[in-house]
Amino acid sequence: MSSAPRTWLGDTETKPAPPGLARIQSLINTFELPTGPDRLAHRDDARPWLHEQGLLGAADDVNDDDLRFLREVREAFRAMVVSNAGGPAPTAAALAPLRAVAAAGAAHAELGDDGQVRLGATGDSLRDRVVELLLAVRDAQRDGTWPLLKACANEECLWAFYDRSRNHGGTWCSMSTCGNKLKNREFRARRRAPN
Numbered sequence: 001m002s003s004a005p006r007t008w009l010g011d012t013e014t015k016p017a018p019p020g021l022a023r024i025q026s027l028i029n030t031f032e033l034p035t036g037p038d039r040l041a042h043r044d045d046a047r048p049w050l051h052e053q054g055l056l057g058a059a060d061d062v063n064d065d066d067l068r069f070l071r072e073v074r075e076a077f078r079a080m081v082v083s084n085a086g087g088p089a090p091t092a093a094a095l096a097p098l099r100a101v102a103a104a105g106a107a108h109a110e111l112g113d114d115g116q117v118r119l120g121a122t123g124d125s126l127r128d129r130v131v132e133l134l135l136a137v138r139d140a141q142r143d144g145t146w147p148l149l150k151a152c153a154n155e156e157c158l159w160a161f162y163d164r165s166r167n168h169g170g171t172w173c174s175m176s177t178c179g180n181k182l183k184n185r186e187f188r189a190r191r192r193a194p195n
């Protein structure tokens, strides 16, 4: 326990989503594709993040099955935001983990002091609470923000970013790390191509 707390790329989003959707973005960005660190690979890394995200009760712990389940859910969400970015629609296989969450999940309504009605998970376990991520997607689909949560067009990256560009035509998580890299690669490919 002597090592300093690790820093993760997802802790400092350069294109953060609004609060509800930020939970989805944060989940997708627990893994730096293609071979980077995975925050959901080990319990010691995952636990603090799960507490911070409200997916794990303060006194609760996480097991390896839960982490496997969450990684599957993460990739289902990633397939959805790839589609938001103009990529292919998610396959039934890609969506299966989230469909299971939807089928098993239970939600209840809460009336806040501010008069706002919110839906929350009925159960308290990690798997119960994951339904709140689906509720966040539902809210975002209704308020129009959902299509703006996109996956980076660099297929080796697929980082989730929130597109605040004026024409909603954003393509890259970051022009400097992904946009320029791909542009340079295409440029070199064109130069190599026989005329």
Ligand SMILES: [Zn+2]
Pocket (backbone or CB within 6 Å): 152, 153, 154, 157, 158, 159, 172, 173, 174, 177, 178
């Ligand atoms: Zn990227």
